[in-house]
Amino acid sequence: MNQNPTPQTGHETGDYVTVNIGPSHPAMHGTLRVITLTDGEYIIKADPEIGYLHRGVEKLGENLTYHQFIPITDRLNYCSAIPNNVSYEMAVEKLMGIEVPEKAQLIRVIMMELARIADHQVCVGILGVDLGAFTPFFYLIIQREEIYEIFEWFNGARLTNTFGRIGGVDADLPDDFEERWEELKPNVRKANEETEKLLTHNRIWMDRTIGVSAFSAEDALNWGFTGPCLRACGVKRDLRKDEPYCMYDKFDFEVPVGKNGDVFDRYKVRMIEMEQSIRIIDQAYKLYKEMPADAPLMARVPKTIKPPAGEVYSALESPNGELGFFVKSDGSANPYRIRIRPPCYMIYQAFPELVKGELIADLVACLSSLNVIAGELDR
Amino acid sequence: MATEAYNGGGWIATKLEWLINWGRKRSPWPLPYGTACCGIEMMCALAAGYDMARFGAERPSFSPRQADVLIQAGTITMKMAPVFKKIYDQMAEPKCVISMGACACSGGVFRTYSTLQGIDKLVPVDIYIPGCPPRPEALLQALLMFIKKTEKSHPIIHKKYSDLLVGT
Amino acid sequence: MDLKKRVEQCLGPESLVVAMTECQGDVSVEVPKRRLLEAMRLLRDTPDLGFDFLSDVFGVDNLDLNKPKKKPKKAEEGEGAEAEEPKEKGPLPPRFEVVYLLLCLERNERLQVKVRVSEDDMEVDSLTSMWKAATWPEREAFDMYGVRFKGHPNLKRLLMWDDFPAHPLRKDYPLEGQGEERHLIYED
Numbered sequence: 001m002n003q004n005p006t007p008q009t010g011h012e013t014g015d016y017v018t019v020n021i022g023p024s025h026p027a028m029h030g031t032l033r034v035i036t037l038t039d040g041e042y043i044i045k046a047d048p049e050i051g052y053l054h055r056g057v058e059k060l061g062e063n064l065t066y067h068q069f070i071p072i073t074d075r076l077n078y079c080s081a082i083p084n085n086v087s088y089e090m091a092v093e094k095l096m097g098i099e100v101p102e103k104a105q106l107i108r109v110i111m112m113e114l115a116r117i118a119d120h121q122v123c124v125g126i127l128g129v130d131l132g133a134f135t136p137f138f139y140l141i142i143q144r145e146e147i148y149e150i151f152e153w154f155n156g157a158r159l160t161n162t163f164g165r166i167g168g169v170d171a172d173l174p175d176d177f178e179e180r181w182e183e184l185k186p187n188v189r190k191a192n193e194e195t196e197k198l199l200t201h202n203r204i205w206m207d208r209t210i211g212v213s214a215f216s217a218e219d220a221l222n223w224g225f226t227g228p229c230l231r232a233c234g235v236k237r238d239l240r241k242d243e244p245y246c247m248y249d250k251f252d253f254e255v256p257v258g259k260n261g262d263v264f265d266r267y268k269v270r271m272i273e274m275e276q277s278i279r280i281i282d283q284a285y286k287l288y289k290e291m292p293a294d295a296p297l298m299a300r301v302p303k304t305i306k307p308p309a310g311e312v313y314s315a316l317e318s319p320n321g322e323l324g325f326f327v328k329s330d331g332s333a334n335p336y337r338i339r340i341r342p343p344c345y346m347i348y349q350a351f352p353e354l355v356k357g358e359l360i361a362d363l364v365a366c367l368s369s370l371n372v373i374a375g376e377l378d379r
Numbered sequence: 380m381a382t383e384a385y386n387g388g389g390w391i392a393t394k395l396e397w398l399i400n401w402g403r404k405r406s407p408w409p410l411p412y413g414t415a416c417c418g419i420e421m422m423c424a425l426a427a428g429y430d431m432a433r434f435g436a437e438r439p440s441f442s443p444r445q446a447d448v449l450i451q452a453g454t455i456t457m458k459m460a461p462v463f464k465k466i467y468d469q470m471a472e473p474k475c476v477i478s479m480g481a482c483a484c485s486g487g488v489f490r491t492y493s494t495l496q497g498i499d500k501l502v503p504v505d506i507y508i509p510g511c512p513p514r515p516e517a518l519l520q521a522l523l524m525f526i527k528k529t530e531k532s533h534p535i536i537h538k539k540y541s542d543l544l545v546g547t
Numbered sequence: 548m549d550l551k552k553r554v555e556q557c558l559g560p561e562s563l564v565v566a567m568t569e570c571q572g573d574v575s576v577e578v579p580k581r582r583l584l585e586a587m588r589l590l591r592d593t594p595d596l597g598f599d600f601l602s603d604v605f606g607v608d609n610l611d612l613n614k615p616k617k618k619p620k621k622a623e624e625g626e627g628a629e630a631e632e633p634k635e636k637g638p639l640p641p642r643f644e645v646v647y648l649l650l651c652l653e654r655n656e657r658l659q660v661k662v663r664v665s666e667d668d669m670e671v672d673s674l675t676s677m678w679k680a681a682t683w684p685e686r687e688a689f690d691m692y693g694v695r696f697k698g699h700p701n702l703k704r705l706l707m708w709d710d711f712p713a714h715p716l717r718k719d720y721p722l723e724g725q726g727e728e729r730h731l732i733y734e735d
Contacts, residue, residue, distance in 0.1 A: 023462050024412065026441040031414050031459060051706035052459040053414055056491030056722070059715060063722050072488060078416035094571050122419070141426040148423075159416055159512050221652075224601055224680025242655045310570035313648055313659065315602075324603065326646070330612055341603045341648070349683040375415055378706055457729050458708045492715050492724025493707065 016044060019360070023052045029126070029367065030374040034351075041359045046352050054378040061338035066092055066166060066305040069338065074160040076340060077376040080119035082111045082151075083318040085163045090245065091314035091325035092166050093299075095307045103295040104168035105246045106288040111154070111163055112246075113277040113284070117188060118147045119319035120270040123371040124195065127267060130368040131208055136195040143191045146184050153180075166305055168298035173288070181285065185278060192274055199267075206264065213354040213366040215261035223353070224346035227321025228269045229370060233261030239317035246316075251283045263369040273319075306333050313341075320344050320371055342376040392536050403447070403473070404529040406435040407522060410446035412466065414453030417480035417512040421452040424515035434522050443469040448525060449502075450518070454482035455495045467502045473534060477521050478504045481511040550574050550656055557593045558586060575659035583662055583672050590649060590658070591677070598649035598658055601674065604684035606664075606692040607644040610718040641665035643692055647674070664694055673699040691716035 016037050023033045031052035037045040057076070061069050073088045074081040086108050093100060100108075121144045125137035148158040154173065155161035164170070199205045215225075220233040230237055238255045240248040256272035258265030307329040315324030321343025328337040347370050354370075355363045409431070413421050425431050425439060440446040443466050455463050467476070478498055481487035484507045486496035498504060505528065506521045551567060551574050558564045558576065563586045565577040578586040590598045641663040649658045664671060673696035674681040685696045686705040693714040696702060704711060708729050713720055 023459060024441070024466050030418060030453070051704075051708070052456060052462070053454060054456055054458065054493050054706040055454055055489040056493050056715065057489075059720075059722055060489065060491055075416055075488070078419055097571060138427045141423065142428060145423065145428045158514070159419060219679075221600060222679050224603075224678070237652065311575070311659075312571050312573050313657065322602070324648075326603070326605070326648070328607065336612070337607050339603070339605045339646075345683060346680055350679070457727070461729055491722055492720070492727070 015039065021363075029372060031378075032367070032372060032374060034363065034367075036360070036363070038360065041361075043355050043358055043360065043363060046355045046363065048348060048351050050348070050374075051378055053374040057379040058338055058340065061335055063334060065333050066307075066335060069335070070165075071160070071162045073340075074162055075375055076342070076379065077119070077318060077320065077323070077373045078159060079122050079373060080115035080319050081160050082115040082163045083316060083323060085161075086112055086246075087314065087316045087318065087323050088325050088327075089164050089166050090316060091312060091327045092305065092307065094314045095310060095312045095327055095329060096166075096301075096305070098167050098299045098301060100168050100246075100299055101296045102247065103172075103288065103291045104164075104297050106284050106291070107169045107173055107297075108164060109246050109248070109251075109284045110173070110281050110288070111151075113281045114147055114150060116277045116319045117274050118144050119371075120274050121147075121191075123319075124267060124270055127263075127365070127368045128195075128199065130364050131205070133199065133202075133205065136198055139191045139194050143184070143188045146187065150177075150180060150184070165298060165301075167301035168296070170298070172297060178285070181281065185282075188274070188278065192271060196271060200271075208361075208365060209264040209267065209369075210262060211260070212263045212362045213261075213358060213369075215350070215354060217261070219350070219353070220261060223350040225321070225350070226346065227317070227319070227343050228266055228273065229261075229321070229347050231256060232258035232265035232269045234259055239315060239322055243315075247284075247287075248280075250287065251280050253277075253280050253283075263365050266369045304333055306331060311337075315341065318343060320373070320376070321347065323376075340376075340379055342379065344370065344372045345377050348372050348377060396533060396535055399534050400529050400532060403534075404435075404526040406437070407448045407475075407525055407529075408438050408440050408446050409436045409448045409450050410441065410443055410466070410470070411439045412449055412451050412453075412463070414451075414455065414459065415480075415482065417452035417483070420512040420515055421450060421479065421518060424518045429515035429519060431519060431522065434519065434526070436522060443467075444471060446470060447473075448475045448477060448522075450477045450479055451483045451498050452479040452512075454480075454487060454489060455498050455501075456493050457495055458493070460495050460501060463498070464501050473532070475505045475525055475528070476502055477506045477508065477518075477525065479508045479510075479518060479521070480513060481509060484509060487511060550658070553595050554590075554658065557589055557596055561585070561589065563589070573657065573659060575661060577661045577663065580662045580664060580671060584674070584677070586660070587647075587674060587677060590660070596651065596658075597653060598651045598656075600650040600652050601678040601680045602648040602650050602657070604645065604647050604674065604681050604688060606688040606694055606716070607646060608642060608692060608716065608718045609640070609644060610642055613639050613642065643669070643694060645671055645688060645694060669693055670695045670697050672697050675699055690714070693717070 016039055019036045019038050021034045023031045033049040035047045036043050057072055070085055073084040076084045121140040125140040128136045151161050152158050155163055215233050217233045217235050220230050236255055236257045253276040256269045258269055309329055309331045311328035313324055313326045315322045323343055324341035326339035327335055330336040354366050411421055478484050483498050486494050506524055508517050508521050510517055554576055563578050567576045590596055643664040645662050647660040673685055685699055688694050689702055690704040690706055
């Protein structure tokens with residue numbers, strides 16, 4: 001907290017109140033519940049309760065075939081569905097030892113980075129809305145609608161695009177992708193610029209976000225943080241650079257790192273990542289254009305997927321962090337066990353530590369900046 | 380004759396009803412109960428592109444006491460079901476429930492141990508919107524259907540008289 | 548040196564390796580259940596290995612794999628030869644597994660560590676004393692499989708409601724549930 005490091009006098013009366021910030025609440029991003037014990041406005045203890053969107057996805061996976069599970073993975077992190085699909089497909093491909101052709105990998109990269117931009121746009125927008133700054137949300141949502149147009153035109157669906165297949169991608173990028181992208185790029189940059197102008201050096205924004213729920217790097221690593229929340233704490237860790245997949249080692253981009261791990265750093269990290277995603281898409285598209293037009297899009301995959309018995313874990317850097325799939329197969333057409341490692345699950349379990357001693361208004365800011373998506377958290 | 384004008388099918392009652400319905404249909408304040416993916420599409424419908432405010436849904440109210448329309452967007456799980464029912468019960472009459480998305484209508488893709496197979500097992504639903512997720516335009520169409528439904532509703536005339544008004 | 552060899556060199560002398568497998572580059576080592584914390588400390592503190600990040604903890608139910616009528620697949624390697632578990636059920640290996648995914652941040656290497664848990668003795672030591680990241684995954688493993696973690700600060704159900712009577716991810720629990728409903732309680 002930056003203003004009053006200790007509670008003011010009169011608060012040590014021991015007059016504690018339990019405030020239930022229930023599952024149906026505008027600031028609770030869907031179905032999260034926090035039971036707080038407060039002393040006035042200061043939080044003594046916060047106890048999150050999850051599970052209000054537990055739909056049994058992992059058990060459902062054991063009863064479907066490998067292909068049938070791809071649409072279910074869309075519904076995990078529904079703000080950016082494509083990294084979920086690709087992460088699952090990569091896990092199954094690893095289990096079967098399939099090598100995805102380069103053209104398909106480039107298409108996957110382009111789509112995943114577009115999804116990353118879309119996810120960060122909605123996260124920053126909602127962070128603004130929760131703190132009372134409505135305008136950037138509208139600017140960013142308009143550009144997000146444009147990205148949805150690209151998804152719809154390529155995949156068929158705006159939000160839950162069942163992208164890609166096990167072994168590659170099913171269709172090529174249409175011919176006018178370049179015009180669409182060249183039209184979209186300056187608009188996305190402009191919306192980001194306007195958001196920065198409105199927020200970054202805004203006195204009110206800085207007061208409400210700098211110093212709120214600061215977290216040290218060792219604590220973050222101990223709690224299993226990954227993604228923008230970890231990078232905001234000062235740890236330079238990005239799976240795209242550390243364990244490259246899908247030709248990410250061929251692209252030149254930066255990984256933003258914060259200092260204090262507070263809400264402001266998380267916001268800044270996301271804004272910079274959007275710009276880096278634009279760079280990656282440009283480079284990926286340039287490489288894509290150099291590929292021959294009849295390069296294969298799918299590896300040779302049997303019609304019924306029956307991986308050999310074994311278990312693998314494969315992870316990629318989704319907009320929230322390390323999204324991993326553990327797939328165990330017993331040789332039949334249905335997976336034996338699918339475990340989804342959600343990034344925001346590990347982050348949200350540290351929530352009591354993050355908000356201890358903060359004000360209730362800061363709780364809202366902190367929760368919003370973590371980008372906790374209930375679909376991924378509860379599965 | 381005089382009393383029938385007020386609570387029968389008389390002209391004062393019908394004109395008063397027309398006025399009440401006119402006020403109600405022009406300002407359906409939604410309770411955006413967004414739990415899952417459909418919640419994001421509902422958010423897009425409330426935002427700048429597919430503005431829902433032009434139909435009068437200007438004030439999305441998260442407080443059930445002040446809302447007219449409960450838009451259930453997303454899956455309701457067994458753990459969430461009592462909470463949802465409580466919110467529905469707290470809304471004041473007359474109210475309407477719009478069930479948006481396949482999960483709310485019938486459980487959707489998730490036929491599992493923890494998903495409620497359709498919110499109509501708990502609350503009476505007025506409008507169903509299929510889709511997974513439905514486009515924001517579908518939500519706007521549902522709102523227009525709600526407006527048409529409100530035009531024909533009878534808030535003050537007793538049911539035994541309103542049957543005489545079939546066709547008006 | 549190869550990861551498999553390094554792990555064997557570190558854990559082998561203490562007789563902590565029950566089995567070791569590799570699948571498509573993923574190394575998996577099974578350690579005895581009673582000595583889990585010791586093994587984890589060795590894996591973390593040996594400078595050669597340095598697995599200092601706990602990525603995930605979850606359970607697996609091997610009921611269908613253990614059934615004799617299904618063709619015994621390679622996934623049951625090691626066949627649960629734990630010396631300390633008195634096996635009343637004959638040759639069947641223990642039913643549950645708890646899998647820990649570790650990561651070495653410096654070398655970007657991953658390792659899977661497993662312990663086998665039989666139905667008669669479902670207690671495992673909790674890793675929350677070493678990594679706080681195990682807090683919720685262990686609660687979820689308890690919720691979904693019934694594995695109890697000794698020393699966990701708050702072992703309650705996480706994803707299902709508190710009085711849910713079963714453990715849903717077990718293989719003998721049907722997908723569509725057994726009709727459990729959370730009762731509509733209107734308190735105060």
